[in-house]
Amino acid sequence: MSYCLNPRCPKPENSDDVKFCLSCGSKLLLKERYRAIKPIGQGGFGRTFLAVDEDKPSKPHCVIKQFYPQAQGTNTVQKAVELFTQEAVQLDELGKHPQIPELLAYFTQEDRQYLVQEFINGANLAQELANKGAFNETQIRQLLSDLLNVLQFCHARQVIHRDIKPENIILRSSDHKLVLVDFGAAKSATGTALNRTGTSIGSPEYVAPEQMRGRATFASDIYSLGATCIHLLTGRSPFDSYDTNNDTWLWQQYLKVPISNSLTNILNKMLASIPARRYQTVDAVLQDLNQPGANAAIASQPQNQTSPTLPPTYISPTPSQVDLELEQLKTQFLPGGKSKPQNNQPRPTTNTSTNQSEIDKELEELKAKYMGNNNP
Known part of the structure; x- marks a missing residue:
């Protein structure tokens, strides 16, 4: 079968032995060699067809991409033109890799742009x-x-x-x-x-x-x-x-x-x-x-349980990290915002000792909670 590439054709399906669409008269072969067989995809900027390369004896399959923007607005259409042209440029360079489709042709016919690339079965x-x-x-x-x-x-x-x-x-x-x-x-x-x-x-x-x-x-x-x-x-x-x-x-x-x-x-x-x-x-x-x-x-890996669910960038803190962070946090609540003196000298008894004791207790509970995350 041949499929007419005219977007406005009322009856695009034709037999494979004709060169012009029987419904609208459009040429069915692109560059006298690529014959579309059936549509395989459509988006806002174009359509994709499975095709045959009639110029080769084995008649291998290929893919035709037709630039046919349906979106409105000058900027959007211009964007689509850039993307379509860029795809051809990228494929021309990248298609040399065995796991990227090869670009076979890029041209304009009847005021429409086309890109033909290798078909991946x-x-x-x-x-x-x-x-x-x-x-x-x-x-x-x-x-x-x-x-x-x-x-x-x-x-x-x-x-x-x-x-x-x-x-x-x-x-x-x-x-x-x-x-x-x-x-x-x-x-x-x-x-x-x-x-x-x-x-x-x-x-x-x-x-x-x-x-x-x-x-x-x-x-x-x-x-x-x-x-x-x-x-x-x-x-x-x-x-x-x-x-x-x-x-x-x-x-x-x-x-x-x-x-x-x-x-x-x-x-x-x-x-x-x-x-x-x-x-x-x-x-x-x-x-x-x-x-x-x-x-x-x-x-x-155990087959009856999944890995722990942790946030992507989470790293379990070590005990020393926890001690350091809790000590820093404690200084925010102690009088003057300073940590305890390192020489462990007795501090005058004040009415803040009870509050400090409660803070220490809460922080120890918080520490135990974080340390618990390290247990198997």
């Missing part, structure tokens, strides 16, 4: 989750190992993907490798941020806080990959695993299968809402992921 991870259920630790570690290397390639070329999510990761049928697709939202880290016009970039469930404000960095991609992992581990939307009131991720309690503390810590650091507390580079994540003994940690 396989299911995306959202489909894999729906069909096979939640991922386990081994699958997540393999996912991270696969995709962090792809991101390393992108970031080395100053490209931030900005839209990492399960739908944009395809498990390729031929070799079971993960392929990162849809660079329509990608931007150069050295260029002007494209999302300052007010148009949302990326999928809200997976977007880092700073990216929502138009300040995407390499660490923003790391955050999105972390959010993708917890979605695949829990089967829940990242929105449902985040406590906005306390700025805390609560995903561990929703795990389908327990995971090791080492992977939990890695994911929590990837998901830190404050960029400075997050991994800054892909190399840093890979270093932690490939720490010796990681497999032993997986094997020793």
